[in-house]
Amino acid sequence: MVEPVPVKKPVKVTALCELCHSRKAVMRRPKNLQKLCKECFYHVFETEIHLTIVKEKIFYKGERVAIGASGGKDSTVLASILKTLNERYNYGLELVLLSIDEGIVGYRDDSLATVKRNQVQYEMPLEIVSYKDLYNWSMDEIVACTGVRSSCTYCGVLRRQALDRGAAKLEINHVVTGHNADDMAETVLMNLLRGDTSRLESSVNITTKSSGSPIKRSKPFKYTYQKEIVLYAHYKKLDYFSTECTYAPEAFRGTARVLLKNLESVRPSCILDIIYSGENFKLKEKKKRDLNNNKKKNVKSSTKESDSPNEIEIRNDGSVSLKSGKDTKKDGHRCERCGYLSMNSICKACILLQGLEVNRPKVAIEGGNTAVDGAGKLVRTLESLSF
């Protein structure tokens, strides 16, 4: 009997890193599928963020900067990398962690514990500002009053102001957040799909400001892929909190996220390409005016003009948008209710809070959770808000 010839298994050639050509590649870089070793990945990841900071002139030497620290992966990597770059390139920044406690039991209390550990790990001071102290409402109470569906709108408006107020308390004029390229591309897609061309134009700015506020907000991760942030945090063994917020993500953003993930899987560069398209989108002046006029017609529920300059718009997907009205003032004006800087006579946070106050006794009497999911109920809730 003839012995079978042993089949030689092909020798597995381990891929070498495409940058250093000497170390073993351990990953395919999500942005361009390049095979890289860990060290080269750290190098390109950190250098690209440094180049964005320099090119966009995000900081000036000696600036005091507050890092919006939620304890999640993005802001934890942001704190870690700003510490590294600040030391490596001598930016001369004074970095402070600024956390907002929205009052979401079982979520924010746990993530704040992470930020407190980060405070020690990165040797940065930490300031915590809570919704309850600022607004006398926690997010849990707000959701009990208005329902889950609009929670992101309330939380977003209140958080932006809370970050500004926290920074002002620290006498800091610049807040950086961990918003990344995926977040940017999602926002562009959402505005595009809604036909919200006026927002589309400004949604890709790397530095922004709330109306009337002296505090800048920047996004050093504007061109940084979420998957790379996760890989960096993983390889560097950073201490971060990975649980999703208890309340559902903004409904339409979730849809845009799924769409973006599908697009990314067939063409990784599409995230940057979408941002690039957003950056080059410019409205003609006449179009801008026409759009503003058309928007007024679409408003389903509006505040009394004499009482408040803002309007609430309920979109088809059930999400809520606050729009600036006619009574717009110049920078440096203060909200008539809370006294905080605002371009309108009443700031967006106060508009929302006033509506909530009307419903607070009802929630207390019913003693239960009035949270509702349906867009119809949300519309009724908003219609019942009086200003």
Ligand SMILES: Nc1ncnc2c1ncn2[C@@H]1O[C@H](COP(=O)(O)OP(=O)(O)OP(=O)(O)O)[C@@H](O)[C@H]1O
């Ligand atoms: N409670 C908070 N306190 C301070 N900053 C916050 C807070 N929540 C969000 N931010 C800032 O806004 C950025 C974007 O927040 P978002 O809610 O989209 O979370 P995310 O994409 O999961 O980010 P992260 O992973 O940092 O939590 C965060 O990276 C952080 O800089």
